[in-house]
Amino acid sequence: MTSNASATVPGGDARETGCTEIRSVLVANRGEIARRVFRTCRELGVATVAVYSDADADTAHVREADAAVRLPGEAPADTYLRGELIVKAALAAGADAVHPGYGFLSENAAFAAAVSDAGLVWIGPPPAAIEAMASKTRAKELMAAAGVPLLAPLDPAAVTAADLPLLVKAAAGGGGRGMRIVRELDALDEALASARTEATAAFGDGEVFVEPYVEGGRHVEVQVLADAHGTVWTLGTRDCSLQRRHQKVIEEAPAPRLPDALRDALHRAAAQAARTLDYRGAGTVEFLVTADGRAHFLEMNTRLQVEHPVTEEIYRLDLVALQLSVAEGRPLPAALPEPHGHAVEARLYAEDPAADWQPQTGTVHRIAVPDGVRLDSGLTDGDTVGVHYDPMLAKVVAWAPTRAEAVRKLAGALERARIHGPRTNRDLLVRSLRHPEFATATGLDTGFYGRHLDALTATGPADAAGDALCALAAALADAHGRSRFGGFRNVPAGPQFKEYACGERTHRVRYRLGRGQLSAEGFPGVRLLALAGDEVVLEVDGVRRTFALARYGDRVHVDSPLGARALTALPRFADPTARTEPGSLLAPMPGTVVRIADGLAEGDRVAAGQPLLWLEAMKMEHRITAPAAGTVTALPARTGQQVEVGTLLAVVTD
Structure with missing residues (x-):
């Protein structure tokens, strides 16, 4: 990982200034943010304590902490949302401060108060400030009174x-x-x-x-940092407009193409919000900027944001270190630091954007990015993406002197990254960064994916050709690995046959290899230059390319200049029992059936696309809809039922 951010902490030694000295921090969170806080603590010489659910018992944040305390159970409601258990864990482990991270209890005023009441240092804003902003409705009332422009809430019973x-x-x-x-x-x-x-x-x-709901608006936010001595920093703007399901996907700092007058107005409004609350620590004031350049207050997040690295990169600060410093009582310098260059962050998710952003689960065998970019991840090689928590694998951040350079750098790094495991949104991220509307910052708004998702997830002839070459490389490497003679033989070999699935396509590879010569059906002009179990070098119409291969059971990951491919080796003979009746709706992921459509029963007529039931997985609801108009001939699903991938939920007969 490389980063422009440094552990900049203002003020002197806590013992010399009479401030509270933090020696051990418990992070009341998991995954990426827990590891992020631990990293800064290690740099500062502060001990670390993790808490973990049973589902997280062997995860990276637990392994990296100096001490860890179990929270029995798996669901967030039984573990990371149990404030009393977390306070008890901090006391048991000898921590003297609690960092909430983001999500879970990070914006829970009662939890912040409980931490302080237990004699622990709360690394966050005062409970009163959290309480004021915890309800978006109350926050809007307070900001309206302070003169901050906003979109007024509506009465659901009175809307027309x-x-x-x-x-x-x-x-x-x-x-x-x-x-x-x-x-x-x-x-x-x-x-x-x-x-x-x-x-x-x-x-x-x-x-x-x-x-x-404002169509075509931009999501722009301002990072604030305040101390107990009256200083409030506004650390520039971030644009977080590229979102799926209202969740940010690509963020950058500073927000591009904002008039100076609007940028100044956003800074003033954010500073006013912080001063109105007598705020302490890090927070973010979020705005919706309409197409005509008007800004409306959305909410204030009284915590560190997921996208904080882009601000760190351009200001060359460590916001976590500053959070600890403010919590110890140290003052911020009166002068704001100066920003440098541009930073862009992409959130790498285990999900399938082409299938309604469906979350994916499984083992992440490898995750590695090229040098020169920053990787913040909650996972290490071999860790598992489960069903209980958000499917974000990592955040990849690029900094450069200009926006165009940062965007190009990030797209290239993602394209060359080695990501072996569940399906991810990596290809979508690369295509998004290279889309003309994003590259030129002329189409930055929350409707970006609504306009372009189909095109960004579509495949064409070039993709099919690349799939086929990767399948050929996989077949050759597989044969080499199984043969005691290696790849080249001095006698003619019989024809070899291998079949792979790649997405929706199936690729059948038939080839003959002998005396150093490759003859493959459907691959004229392809020469084999080198062959090993994990690397194949092919020359295609005079162009040489290297294919790196890694196998995990029947899955083969192929990384090459043509892009990354995940192939599934198919058996030579299909299992005749592996059949599904037409119209069967199978669980696309492990989860819990949380709702069934009101009154739905066997024998009911349903329309194509009609929601039948809802699964809860990874803290999100996922609709299961009728694939076509027809009759519900079976409905074995029940509310509260735990299901695995492939569980039969319903049958709709056309």
Whole structure:
């Protein structure tokens, strides 16, 4: 990992200034943010304590901590959302401070107060400030009184067609959970119910509210940092407009193409919000900027943001170190640091963007990025993406003197990264960064994926040709690995046959190899230059390319200049029992059936695309819809049922 950020901490030694000295920090979180905080603590010489659920018992953040305390159970409601257990863990491990990370209890005023009441240092804003901003509805009232422009909430019972479109939003928490867009009044009740269910599962609070949904708006935010001595820093802007399911995917700093007057206005509004709350520590004030250049307050996140690395990179600061410094009582310098260059961050998720962003699970065998970019990840090689938590694998961050250079650097690094395991959104990220609207910053708004997702996930002839060459390389390497003679033989070999699945395509490779010569059906002009079990060098029409291969069971990952491919080796003879009846709806992931459509029963007629039931997995709700118009001939699913991948949920007969 490389980074421009350094562990910059203002002020002197805590013992000399009379401030509280933090010696040991418990992080009330997991995964990437826990590892991120631990990294800074190690640099500062501060001891670390982890907490973990049973599902996280062997994860990286547990292995890296100096001490770890078990939270019995797997679901967030039983573990990371149990504030009393976390305070007890901190006391048991001898920690003297608690860092909440983001998500879970990071914006829970009662938890912050409980930490302080236990004699521990809370590395965050005062509970009163958290309480004021914890409910988005109360936050809007407070900001309106302070003169900060905003979109006023609407009464769900009084909205009309003239108010459409609407946004249903969880009052607590963030990360896109508990949010629904409503374009028809008839859909409002279902959206409210769904958002409440998801918000309760993610945050333990089902309160939601309704506000106007602005089409084509930009999500722009300001990083603030305040101390107990009256100093408030506004550390520039970030643009987080590229979102899926209202959750950020690509973020950058500074926000491009903002007029200076608007940028200054956002800084003033953010500083006013912090001073109104008598804020301490790191926080983020988020705005929606409309196409006509008007800014509206959305919310204030009273915690560190997922996307904080882009701010660190351009200001060359360590925001976690500054959080600890402020919590110890040290003052910030009066003068703001100067920003340098541009930084862009991409969130790498285990998900399938082409299948409604469906989360993926499984073992991450390898995750590595080229030198020159920053990798913040909650995983190390061999760790598993489960069903209980967010499927984010890592954040990849690139810094450069200019935006164009940073965007190009990040796209190239993602393209060359070695990511072996579940399907990811890596290809979508690369294509997004190279899309003309993003590359020129002329199409930055929250509707980007609504306009371009189909094109960004489509495959064409070049992709098919690349798949085929990767399948050929995999077949050759497989034969080499199984043959005691190696790849080249001095006598003619019989024809070899191998079949691989790559996405929706199946590639059949038939070739003959002998006396150093390759003859492969459908590959004219292809020469084999070198062959090993993990590397194949092919020359295609005079162009030499190297294919690196890694096998994990029947999965073969191929990395080459043509891009990364994940192939599945198919058996020579299909299993005749592996059949599914037409119209069967199978669970696409492990999860819990949280709802079945009201009144749905066997024998009912349903329309194509009609929601039948909802699965909860990875803290998100996933709709299972009718594949075609027909009759529900079987409905074995039950509310509360735990299901595995492939579990039969319903059958709709056309």
